[in-house]
Amino acid sequence: MRKEAIRELSQRVHFSSGFDAKRFKQASGPSVSIYMPIQHAEREERRDEWNRIEFKDLTKQARVQLAERFPDARQYAGIMELLDYILDHGDLSLWLEADKSLGFLVNNDEADVFNMDVAVDPLSIVDDHFYMGPLMQNAEHDRVAYKFLLLNADFFSVLDGDEQQVRYEQLPDEIKQYFAEMFPATFNGDTSVLDYYSLEGHESPYHDHRSRNDVKKEEAEKFFRAVDKAMCAMTEGDDTPVILVTLPEHEHAFREIATFKTLLPQGINKDPRTLSGTQLVKMACEVLGE
Numbered sequence: 001m002r003k004e005a006i007r008e009l010s011q012r013v014h015f016s017s018g019f020d021a022k023r024f025k026q027a028s029g030p031s032v033s034i035y036m037p038i039q040h041a042e043r044e045e046r047r048d049e050w051n052r053i054e055f056k057d058l059t060k061q062a063r064v065q066l067a068e069r070f071p072d073a074r075q076y077a078g079i080m081e082l083l084d085y086i087l088d089h090g091d092l093s094l095w096l097e098a099d100k101s102l103g104f105l106v107n108n109d110e111a112d113v114f115n116m117d118v119a120v121d122p123l124s125i126v127d128d129h130f131y132m133g134p135l136m137q138n139a140e141h142d143r144v145a146y147k148f149l150l151l152n153a154d155f156f157s158v159l160d161g162d163e164q165q166v167r168y169e170q171l172p173d174e175i176k177q178y179f180a181e182m183f184p185a186t187f188n189g190d191t192s193v194l195d196y197y198s199l200e201g202h203e204s205p206y207h208d209h210r211s212r213n214d215v216k217k218e219e220a221e222k223f224f225r226a227v228d229k230a231m232c233a234m235t236e237g238d239d240t241p242v243i244l245v246t247l248p249e250h251e252h253a254f255r256e257i258a259t260f261k262t263l264l265p266q267g268i269n270k271d272p273r274t275l276s277g278t279q280l281v282k283m284a285c286e287v288l289g290e
Contacts, residue, residue, distance in 0.1 A: 009085040012110045015094040016170035018160065019114050019135045024105060029128035030069065030076050032062045032083070034104040035120045047090035051098075058124040059083045065126035078108030086111065097168055103138070105130045114138075115167055146284055149231065149263070150272035151246040151254060153220040154186050156227045157272070158234065161284055166277045175230045182226050217253075224254045231260040238262070243287050245272040245280070 036058055039050040062083065066076045073080075083106060086092065094102065094113045101116040116138040125131045148159040148166060159166045180187055235242065244267035246254065251269060268275075268283050275283075 006085070009081060012082060013086060013092070013094075013113065014110065014170055015092070015097070015113045015168070016115070018169055019103075019132075019139050021132055021136055021139075024112075024130050024132060027105075027107060027130060030066060030079065030107065031127055031130045032066070032079055032104070032106040033123070033125045033127070033131040034058045034062065034106070035101065035123040035134050037101050037119050037122065038098045047092075047095035051095065052087070052090060054122060056087055058122060059087055061124040062126055065124070069126060076108065079106050082106055082111040086113070093168070099165070099167070101134075101138075103135050105132070105135075117165070117167075145240075146288060147235075147240050147242045147262075148272075148280060148284070149227075149242050149244050149246075151224075151227065151244060151250060152272070153250060154183075154223060156230075158231075159280070160240075161281060163285065164281065166280050166284075171230070172234070175233065178230070179226060183223065220250070221253060221257065224250075225257055227254070228258050228260060231258075231263075235260050235262050241288070243267055243284055245270065245275070247271050 034055075036051070036054050039048045063080065066079065067073070070076055083104075086094075086104075094115070097115065099115050099117045101118065101120040103114040103116055103120070105112045105114075114135055116134070118134075118138045120134045123131075123134075145162045146160075147169070148157075148161060150157040150159065158169045158171065160169050161167070231242070239262060241264050242260070242262045243264055244251065244254065246267070246269070248269045251267060255263075264287065266287050268280075268287065
């Protein structure tokens, strides 16, 4: 497969911890819903072999069901392209950052993959609409106590957290598009680095970006204003407190222009790329006084 085709497929796969049922209720078929528990034995750099086999079996079940319901394979060609892409790429962040289970909602246009902190039984369903029961149960179980804003002069990420763990929050597509247009030289069309953050010490996705020392003060200020605009949109109607994690030299500059109301006055003055998920949870408890 050509690099352009692989890149196009990668942009159609979205990984998130947050689930909004309203977004998927109007989706039309064919639709594939896959749920699977996650094993954690060999996940340092790639997906565990058990997980690969399990997902392969569930994909086969989906293919059989699709063939039974739709005589023309072109009716579900996009679905199989996306499932095959996920199967063939064991180093995707969705495998490396998975908690207890993963939920896959796939149609011909895109694949949405959800990180779940409750265990589920393996399941593959083809229908005109997505089966969302396990995801809705997980959403009820999940409790976001705070958010982290991980910030440097040329990247940012948002994490959801509670007293036990932090989870990556995918940035909306419109925000990634906004940053691609505002900072074309920095992201060069690739905004995937904006919303990826390794919580277990894997290589930073920012290693080939400019050093923060190469970002001029005026460029950093422009970037911080864009981050503030994004955070205003993402926190609208949400009173979850946000903890800023950034280097001391960036904290004052960002707080000078920050306008979103949920930013806490006390933050964490460290490079976010150097902190693990476990360290962030501990620091959040100290900031929140728990």
